[in-house]
Amino acid sequence: MRAESTSGEEVVKVLSPWLWPVLVIVSVAAAGAFGPGWALVVVAVAAWSLWSRLRRGDREGSAEPRVVQPLVLGLVEHDGKLLVCEERDEAAGGSVWRPPGGVINFGELAEDALKRQVRPTLGALTGLTAFGAVENHPVVDGRRGHQIVLLYRATLADPARYGVEDLGGARWHPVRDFVAGTEKLRPEGLAELLTQEPLR
Template identity: 30%
Template sequence: MPPPRLRHSVRALILTADHQILLCRHLVTDPAGDAVWTAPGGGIEPGETRLDALRRELAEEVGLTLTGTPPHVWHRTTMTPDVLPGYDGIINDYYLVHTTRFTPHGTMTPAQLAAENIVDRRWWPLAELAAYPGPDLFGPRNLATHLTTLVTNGVPPQPLTLDR
């Protein structure tokens, strides 16, 4: 049996001092109509390090220039072929980036963002994220719980493995 085809990705938990997080809204194409709010980021290209990919993705999607090395706080593997066409699953590594609030405007054009199914970007206060009733989802599904733990306990000594 061949090894699973996994897409390796990086994501940034871009967080302000007053606990607002910048998220991107992705339209889901199958089933059509669903939407998921996720941390900015994306796939690691051949020859890139995780940090190089994170820098590129943040510049492209939200216009943030990443300096330094942010802490690696979460690791999540999702094994299901319906997450990303052509792959059996995805591995997301999350990094914590503290910043002041800014207006997201990356190097990608609106058409390029739409081609990646990104239709919106917005700042979410942690309390609003925790109280949001839907219909949109968050990736990971229990993002508010994990983020609250991170804000309350600080950066873990080792990246936490997320299950959902």
């Protein structure tokens, strides 16, 4: 079971009823026994301790929840080339290539999500068939993500689009480069799948 984080406000609620009376008593005792200088030391240490707890509680309480993200991608192949988009992945040390697609919304079928994601740039897709599923762990802005990615073979409904070099940011890239490892393909494990089960 995951322990709930404590926010700064909760720390204040717990400590405020008794913190300052105790500080006054301890400060007076320290001043009587060791002099006024020790009273200031006691107050400073207590204040620093409280400030540290407040900062830690606020930082933990404001952290975004970490969840697994469901994605769906379409594998469109033509003449030995795969339709891919370029993106940055800090874990890979630069640019990587990824087939078009995106996030599956709650309650949405994966095939419907894929068609929705690519329609503005690629138009309609046909012939969708399941190809496999992989896990991916991208790092963006220093944050490590976790994705479950469903992969589908797909065909462009408009044959004329196969002759277009750039389809709204998606480009044709030789599959052999990904299989050989000379170009980085994401999600993780997709290149290995292509060596085991070619798209054609």
